């Protein structure tokens with residue numbers, strides 16, 4: 001397995017549309033990376049550039065330390081598992097798994113050994129004679145993984161599961177992927193527009209919006225220290241709600257006021273606000289909860305709340321977090 005490095009990657013489509021802008025990310029071996037963001041944010045374009053299905057306009061892509069910008073997809077040592085898993089319907093599970101090895105002219109007994117070994121790992125031994133239409137979606141995913149594993153890829157690129165999957169099947173697939181990653185420890189890059197799925201699966205989650213990487217962090221860090229308003233509003237449960245607040249100084253202390261609410265800024269946080277020039281200005285408060293007003297009221301009665309990152313404060317103009325550690 002291998003690391004993947006994306007440095008200053010840009011994608012401009014022939015019509016001039018900038019789909020990915022100055023994307024920088026270092027992916028370590030064995031990470032489960034999830035690209036997440038709303039439709040059109042550029043996550044599939046990024047995945048397709050890593051796969052070699054889309055040209056990179058500028059920047060440098062490395063897989064396992066080697067620059068692969070101009071390397072053919074088949075020579076990148078990646079496995080692509082996209083939407084419908086592209087299993088050959090007329091072939092059995094065994095034949096599907098053996099296909100890539102046959103193309104490589106691997107000796108027959110070697111193929112047999114490798115397919116059976118992968119089938120054992122993936123618990124597909126009892127299904128080797130079946131055809132894809134007689135498999136559940138979770139089993140199809142495992143066959144697609146098996147077909148990839150036997151070819152020894154460095155990185156797995158996984159597109160979203162078919163959107164027609166019902167919620168229960170989606171949960172099953174998620175579990176299947178999670179389990180496979182736990183057992184096999186491969187490097188995975190997975191794409192979804194579902195933030196809940198992203199937070200459940202990713203060892204690190206890469207939040208994108210408008211072609212720009214907003215934040216790449218562990219799910220915990222994304223919740224505790226969202227870098228900006230977009231990330232704060234996009235990930236985490238319950239959802240974050242926002243209210244404007246005025247930052248005022250009185251009696252040597254700093255306060256944030258929103259309507260009838262008044263929140264004293266803890267002493268150790270004051271410098272961030274004075275140095276940042278926020279005194280006398282409006283900032284944005286973010287709290288997780290159904291009703292921002294009610295949640296804030298409850299939290300302001302506990303001065304420890306801000307220290308526990310339960311209230312997030314953002315610059316209204318730049319939308320960047322003021323209380324974030326980064």
Ligand SMILES: Nc1ncnc2c1ncn2[C@@H]1O[C@H](COP(=O)(O)OP(=O)(O)OP(=O)(O)O)[C@@H](O)[C@H]1O
Pocket residue numbers: 013014015017019037038039040041042043044045046193
């Ligand atoms: N061939 C193309 N030419 C021009 N623009 C394109 C092309 N392919 C994609 N785009 C645009 O680039 C942007 C990013 O597309 P991309 O498919 O990467 O988004 P996405 O985040 O994966 O969205 P979704 O979740 O809907 O698949 C979109 O605005 C899309 O319309």
